[in-house]
Amino acid sequence: MVYLAELGLTGFRAFAEARIALRRGVTVLLGENSAGKSGVTDALRMLTEPLDGRRSLWADDDDVCRVADYSSFTLRMTLRGTASELAPYSDAFIPSSTADETQAHYALVYEPPGLAETRGRMSWAAGSGAVADDPDPGARGRLRHVYLPPLRDAARELGPAGSSRIRAIVERLLADEAFVDETGTRHDRARFQREVGEHLRLIERNPVLVRASEKVNEPLTALTSGAHEHATDLGYGRADLASLVRGLRMRMADAGVEPRDLAESGMGYANLAFIATVLTHLHAAAQADLTLLLVEEPEAHLHPQLQAVLLDYLSRTAQDSQRQTDNGWLGRIQVVVTTHAPLLAAHTDVDDIVVLQRRPVAVPQPATAGDSPDPAVSVRFTAAAVAVTELGLDAADRARVNRYLDATRSSMLFGPRTILVEGIAEALLLPAMARTLLTGRDWTRFVGSTIVAIDGVDFGPYLRMLLTRTPSGRIGNRVAVLTDTDPGKRHDPIGALERLIDGLVATDAAAVFASPSTLEPELLEAGNAAFWPAWYVQRPTAGLKLKARVETAADADERARILIAAMKKSRLRKGDFAQDFLDHTTAGGHTLQVPTYVRNALAWLIAPLS
Known part of the structure; x- marks a missing residue:
């Protein structure tokens, strides 16, 4: 099928230079605020015609990137499909890397107005650039878009003003x-x-x-x-x-109830009515080869279950559009979604995700009289895009991360700081420990971090997801691994993790912080008075004998071995123990003592990003 395979941006909005791979069906663009999600959507709106013919977005000087010396911007799109599908775009053909696929390329250049001009100039190039001066606009007119903005006013859009x-x-x-x-x-x-x-x-x-x-x-x-x-x-x-x-007027109510004015319905369902109207309007896609459905923040006003249902419906809409219409149009639909919602990211195959990020750039400042010989610099930010499909992950890694995201709705792909831990016990204790140690900006940085509890020790798939570098960079900016040494193992799990990280990144983007034993013995060694009362909640009788054995042990290593053996024998529930431990720390008025390896991990995690 013909589809928009790639978007290129040079000097546009937050993008100095970026290349974004798009999927045949649904592409989900996610990332933090000011990472360029709306910029990508607007670039696609500029490159294609609106389905209803009513253009509402025009380029101007404010769209030119202010980082470095950009005075214009260029938007590029690459179409892929079979030779017959792309036959109408022959002026734009470029060599393809595969024998069974043809590529067509268009570029849109904006230049600011001259001295006596009030509007900037737009020009097109096709193929390798040899065909210019708006080549074959009729062919480009076969590419359309439908745009759903964020914060939609459904009542207005479905009233007279939006008829x-x-x-x-x-x-x-x-x-x-x-x-x-x-x-x-x-x-x-x-x-x-x-x-x-x-x-x-x-x-x-x-x-x-x-x-x-x-x-x-x-x-x-x-x-x-x-x-x-x-x-x-x-x-x-x-x-x-x-x-x-x-x-x-659009009216709506629960099925079987007399419909009322749309304004009387909840905002979420009213927005679904608006989206349903737009999707019905997409039947007009039979008058185009390819229609891009551009949806910004579909989660607006929707509770989580409806978010997942909506994304699933959009995916099926794209899949069901694989048809040839009777009038010669291909009638294909391709969906591009921007979101801040972890649930939508989790409900998406990871290969369909593109992570947008802000990257700091040092920009030299112009020298003035009396300045020091060293030129001053200021830090500005540009946007970059990392497509998960270009990480080269194997099928097993993709399957594991997909299953994890689907089960946990984790936000691991959104933020700049991530800490991977073994299980729920560490995930429960880390916020309390961080609150004990951190204040001010350090605490804020921790709050902005993501805790990923993998319920195991196979950190490999997550590290490869976050740290594998593409030409556009990597997803993870700072990734900490908090794990246990688990003495007595024949292999060296910590060394294996460090070698994996060394093979993925050559910077300080990731680090491993391991306890000398496991979490629970380290809580005791740190001097936490709540340890034994928490233990007694699960094992009241055996706990007293165990405490006596531990207190007569020769050193920390022996105490750890006794506790680890007791945990295995009594099948101590680690998540419940962490909850009981925090309950007794608070109720008993005990100060939470943080083990050294956790202190080190938190200090490294919240340090300023490079």
């Missing part, structure tokens, strides 16, 4: 073949306008409306009879399609 989509749906029903109802009656445009017009004329003849018109005519006759006498009546105007649709 264009309702009109498009009705016009689609009344197209060449017309609409045939359940009785077999054929409804074309002329019949529709005639029948609805007849109903409106009946309303206009209602005695109340006729009398109201007569009341107005009494003074009007007196005012106009001295020149040219006039008279009025009350009516609905022309019975043409545009006028008829303009008066319609």
